[in-house]
Amino acid sequence: MQKVVFRVKRYIPERGPKSYYEEFEVPFRRGMTVLDGLIYIKENLENTLSIRYSCRMAICGSCGMRINGIEMLACNTQVAELGVPIITVEPMRNFPLLKDLVVNMDEMFIKQRRLKTWLVRRDTEEQDNPTSQYLQSDEELVRYLQFSYCIQCGLCYSACPVVATFPKFYGPQPLMKSYRYIADSRDEGGRERLGLVDTSEGVWRCHFAGSCSKVCPKGVDPALAIQLLRRRVLTS
């Protein structure tokens, strides 16, 4: 493979409300990622192309997009592993589109905040000025460890078919994050959070399609978190 064609979905609000596809030929090299290809396009072929990226090593979660129809991190996806000469790159779904491959992720973070996805302690004064460490056993850590690997890239939110049809649904990432803190032995805000997810927009609207878990680049299982959250709601 000497060259690879990038078929990029473009959206430039100044040019009208319609999206369109534009093709770019990019020279292929071994180890090249989709993000490398997009940066090559921006630097050499079309400098108006908008992309969001930062760390280039699947840590920051900035370069989430749909590559050949599947939600992936562009920096974590090698062109060779796709095994096709034409790569279709589209922005994530379920988010308002800002420009080209850049989406507005505010809604997901607002939902996250609504579910109080941080460590809640009854004694807030002590939390602000801790006098000792909040100790935790290995067993207590394992209860939430995998869910703490989330990098908030929004791929699960984009892949969720329920968010697509019912945008008020909290979505996999905020619900998973909520469970992550409920399962944390140091947290004392579980009861309040369970009340927040036990609503018509909350945990019960998940239809367990499982696409969120399938696309997660960090191996987190949000669908599992939602099922565990349901159990907590029922037994609380």
Add this chain to the structure above:
Amino acid sequence: MRERNIMLLHYATGLGILVFGAVHVFVVFFTYPLQGTIWETTLKFDNIPFAILPVYRNAILAASLWGLLLCTTIHSMNGLRVIFLELLGERAAMRVVSRVLYLVGAIIMIYGTRTIIVANMIT
């Protein structure tokens, strides 16, 4: 009613449909056809406003049929509520939809219960 109680009821009635549905299938397919009159007596529904399998003219089986009616009604009405909720999403619209579904569910239950009772009174 809290969402968790509604969904708990949804799961419980789902299980109820399995249990009472199994009784129903057993009764219809394994007992009654052997007597050979099922079509003539019941399934034609010719001008019979309370058509019901004669085998249900038995208190225990009639109760199981009523259980199936109850579980199916609750489960299906809540299923429709969830579908409408995801399609409409608006709280105001959902209040109307919920009331309509309560009404439809009540009508189904009243008519179904009446049918089972009337059928049991026939000698």
